[in-house]
Amino acid sequence: MAHTAEIQCPRSISEEDRARAQFYQLLGTLLSAPPSSELLRGLASLQGDETLLGVASRNLAALAERTNPQDAEREYNTLFIGVSRGELLPYASYYLTGFLNEKPLAELRTDLMARGIKPRSNVHEPEDHLSTLCEIMAGIITGEFPCDRNLISQKAFFDAHLAKWAALFFTDLEKAQSAVFYTPVGSLGRVFMAIETDAFAIQ
Template sequence: MSEALMSETPEIAEEDRLRADLYDFLGLLLAGPPDRTLLAKTAGLTGDDSELGTAIRALARIASLSRPRTVESEFNALFIGLGRGELLPYASYYLTGFLNEKPLAGLRRDMAARGMTRAENVYEPEDNIASLMEMMGGMIRGRFGAPAPLADQKTFYARHIGPWAGHFYTDLEAAKNSVLYASVGAVGRVFMEIEAEGFRMSAG
């Protein structure tokens, strides 16, 4: 392989690119309320007749009817609130009932081992759902070096995402303040089920 080829963005399989895209997309929607541009992109999504495709189509339909100010109010009620929002989207909270517990310490060790660092303008604990979605997308795509082998993705998922993300997305679907985010929850829940099954079926 020539030096020129080696210096290019690493090629990953189309299926992995689509997985990374969905992780990144969920991370973006969960990091902050979507602006008009992101809502428009979400409204333009299409899906097949699978469970995931159906959930994506439902999300697109609601996004097409949503306005940035309304969605911002929804986001704040869900995740910020007065003192705290309706949901606490952190692995430590879901796994121990408290923030900043052992799951966060374990995540920080794994992040350091993989060369991941928290963005300078982010002050939330790293085990929030948005950051974990972005980390997983980045590992698949190769944003932290070479694309992570499937076995490494499986390990990271099993430690930091699998034990709680499905529960969080189910709670997001059912949250009383969820409208657009009920559909985000449905997409996330189904995607986590697909990922868990895919990792179960993989060797290593």
């Protein structure tokens, strides 16, 4: 993860929250680096029902089963790294202002400081990268950080840093010219963000 906190006592969480945290963690992992062969094998075993999230999970499993790590790495680099820049820039600042390192990043840093979430010294990526935001959401849900893990705390972070742009990014990823393996990743992220948005809306 791009952020760490003091070790907290283990906290029991519901199966639903555990599943939510795992989805956030998975999305964060897939956006932070190319998938390893081990991760691809794990994704290939994903099961899904007839819900939109289940269908997206099955599609991701099918792509993972026939994707090798070398192809996945090339695709990842084309999408997110590139020679000068990748096809997509998964940063809140870019999606909300059109530029990197803008006000959304400053607001995020203020929020992280207030929550006691500290950046690791060996991470040089701006904190508003979507992989980091997903991993932080997972940590808030599981109680990894010193801040409250209740729904009010989760909703505040989601509304402030994800709600306005994450679904749009995942839609762009789903439709990206260079995406093959990452097409169902985009679908999974888009559907999951819609579920989270609807769930928080009724809180």
